[in-house]
């Protein structure tokens with residue numbers, strides 16, 4: 229039925245995947261059924277992905293191990309152990325190789341696989357595969373009688389079984405725990421654990437573990453002298469193991485029966501089961517069990533009066549004992565060797581990891597350092613830019629305030645203080661150069677009338693025009709300033725009288741144009757007082773006073789004219805060419 233469902237849907241890979249999952253899950257259930265399912269899948273081998281093929285190979289290897297085909301099992305598992313691209317299958321292969329080497333008495337190899345497998349475990353590994361490694365390791369360590377180490381692996385396996393919540397795994401972990409208790413000769417506790425384990429494994433049809441558990445349970449019963457019960461248990465065990473085809477278990481079950489019959493003085497039966505155990509055990513080289521089986525066979529043969537046989541088995545017993553001794557020595561030695569090399573390897577790995585961590589820390593530090601430099605540079609640039617902006621702004625503000633302090637706010641020409649300061653500098657230069665320097669004091673005529681007639685605002689406009697026209701009339705090197713309300717001054721470096729007169733005439737002509745610029749018909753005239761000096765030691769103040777005197781004279785003489793200061797008397801007075809219109 230299963231096969232038909234599968235075959236119908238075999239065109240797609242999902243049923244194949246499902247079939248493989250089922251096959252993996254039903255491991256140990258029934259050897260015959262399992263083989264049948266495997267054969268069904270293999271008909272569609274060409275459709276399997278590489279990963280699916282690997283998983284199938286694992287199952288084949290597990291079956292080969294059960295069948296005692298150790299060569300095939302090893303070949304398949306070794307190939308998978310190389311496949312680093314499928315870490316979970318790799319782990320399964322390691323568990324298998326460990327079990328195989330353990331069964332064959334190749335303990336060095338078994339421990340090698342145990343440490344390799346454990347080193348491969350990561351938190352991301354499939355929990356089932358992790359479980360397999362731990363439970364196989366526990367089995368191996370039990371065999372090597374390193375019980376404390378076995379217990380720690382067993383605890384990990386049990387934890388994983390709980391985590392996965394798979395009753396099959398709990399069943400197998402319980403089996404190992406019970407077996408461990410038996411081997412530690414804690415028979416009472418072993419009996420209890422085995423009963424519980426058998427019950428649980430039976431409930432989920434894990435017949436292989438039922439069989440294996442029954443062998444140990446039967447032995448416990450025999451030890452407690454419950455001979456009938458023990459016999460029943462052991463037959464049940466043998467039956468179950470034979471169904472599964474687990475040969476190593478069959479050897480142990482036969483041996484247990486033989487030992488039981490020897491205890492109950494049923495020597496022929498004891499010999500019979502001992503022989504069964506010997507036949508299969510010799511093939512599988514299960515030396516420890518062989519020792520027991522030869523011992524029983526020799527004793528039973530002796531009791532049956534067959535001394536030749538007894539001697540024969542004694543000889544074999546001696547050989548097997550030696551082998552077993554060699555084997556148990558080998559197993560301890562192998563453990564120590566594997567532990568040593570694993571520790572060395574572990575140290576190498578730790579060193580490598582530390583170096584790697586160091587390198588990545590260094591890399592991180594370098595990156596952080598680079599970032600810090602970039603951030604530092606960025607911050608410096610920001611600060612520089614900010615400082616630059618602040619500098620520009622402060623220079624602008626400084627210029628602005630300086631301009632404010634130098635300029636007359638109404639007319640926008642130099643104010644009295646600054647024009648005098650500037651004039652002082654130029655005057656001193658002219659004195660040194662012995663070139664003429666002229667001061668022209670200007671006063672707008674009848675300006676009060678303008679204010680009175682047209683208002684203060686218009687008066688302001690007139691003053692602005694006056695300042696503007698005076699600025700237009702002078703040369704580049706000349707200075708014009710507002711020295712009072714309606715008073716202005718010109719400072720003309722390197723200007724003699726003739727040149728000054730020309731400038732003043734331009735001023736007067738320019739002032740005459742104001743009338744056309746105003747909405748009202750306002751004639752604007754001004755009076756000019758001129759004073760010059762060439763060389764000598766006359767202070768600028770005195771020169772200005774002279775120009776003022778000349779201006780006064782110009783006013784007195786009728787306004788709208790220029791008067792040149794002559795020491796003692798104003799001799800040059802030019803009448804106005806313009807009339808003041810009020």
Ligand SMILES: Nc1nc2c(ncn2[C@@H]2O[C@H](COP(=O)(O)OP(=O)(O)OP(=O)(O)O)[C@@H](O)[C@H]2O)c(=O)[nH]1
Nearest residue numbers: 671672673674675676677679684685687688713714
């Ligand atoms: N609109 C305006 N008027 C001003 C300003 N500064 C001074 N004045 C006025 O200018 C006038 C000057 O008048 P006065 O000193 O009597 O001289 P004047 O009327 O020009 O007569 P003379 O100079 O004798 O020709 C005053 O009425 C001041 O109020 C100013 O900034 N704006």
